[in-house]
Amino acid sequence: xxxxxxxxxxxxxxxxxxxxxxxxxxxxxxxxxxxxxxxxxxxxxxxxxxxxxxxxxxxxxxxxxxxxxxxxxxxxxxxxxxxxxxxxxxxxxxxxxxxxxxxxxxxxxxxxxxxxxxx
Amino acid sequence: xxxxxxxxxxxxxxxxxxxxxxxxxxxxxxxxxxxxxxxxxxxxxxxxxxxxxxxxxxxxxxxxxxxxxxxxxxxxxxxxxxxxxxxxxxxxxxxxxxxxxxxxxxxxxxxxxxxxxxx
Numbered sequence: 001x002x003x004x005x006x007x008x009x010x011x012x013x014x015x016x017x018x019x020x021x022x023x024x025x026x027x028x029x030x031x032x033x034x035x036x037x038x039x040x041x042x043x044x045x046x047x048x049x050x051x052x053x054x055x056x057x058x059x060x061x062x063x064x065x066x067x068x069x070x071x072x073x074x075x076x077x078x079x080x081x082x083x084x085x086x087x088x089x090x091x092x093x094x095x096x097x098x099x100x101x102x103x104x105x106x107x108x109x110x111x112x113x114x115x116x117x118x119x
Numbered sequence: 120x121x122x123x124x125x126x127x128x129x130x131x132x133x134x135x136x137x138x139x140x141x142x143x144x145x146x147x148x149x150x151x152x153x154x155x156x157x158x159x160x161x162x163x164x165x166x167x168x169x170x171x172x173x174x175x176x177x178x179x180x181x182x183x184x185x186x187x188x189x190x191x192x193x194x195x196x197x198x199x200x201x202x203x204x205x206x207x208x209x210x211x212x213x214x215x216x217x218x219x220x221x222x223x224x225x226x227x228x229x230x231x232x233x234x235x236x237x238x
Binding site (some may be wrong): 004006059063064108 | 173176180182
């Protein structure tokens with residue numbers, strides 16, 4: 001995929017876009033992404049990733065129906081997450097242990113949440 | 120780097136973080152990143168990337184001294200850019216032609232702009 005050593009080993013982008021209430025696509029912020037992003041940042045600091053992992057806010061990632069969404073680069077793994085428990089699982093399993101949280105992963109063609117993904 | 124087909128072939132994150140005027144690290148927004156991000160989004164639409172390329176805003180990417188900065192994933196190529204001409208060059212050379220704009224690229228250890236990068 002690339003010849004470059006990554007500046008961050010894992011660069012996490014949490015969508016915090018907000019649309020007006022009642023918008024047909026919804027939005028990640030309307031589903032609580034800002035508080036979950038704050039929690040993720042705080043927990044990441046506590047885990048002491050030391051510049052290897054960065055948690056960022058992002059504008060609309062355009063997968064609003066699946067939100068809140070985040071994407072972890074350079075791997076390109078997309079997740080939906082609805083609770084601090086989901087955030088903890090992504091931090092521990094993906095970012096600490098280097099595995100994946102299959103339950104929360106979004107597939108390429110996915111257009112709606114699977115039953116086990118609903119918060 | 121990854122076993123996954125990317126959802127976006129190129130996912131561009133433009134830092135639009137703003138710090139108060141006079142902050143010692145500066146900030147990308149203080150260097151005009153919001154207008155340049157708007158320009159990049161508009162030009163990308165005109166180029167008709169059709170969902171293959173996405174231009175996003177992002178919070179602080181933590182390379183403030185080199186800003187405005189953007190990063191293109193999954194490749195993980197970082198750029199500084201100071202003008203609509205720089206944006207045009209990144210769009211055309213990197214995103215249309217699949218090459219790199221060496222002049223504007225940030226290296227892993229880079230801590231200040233090279234002379235040819237200053238806007």
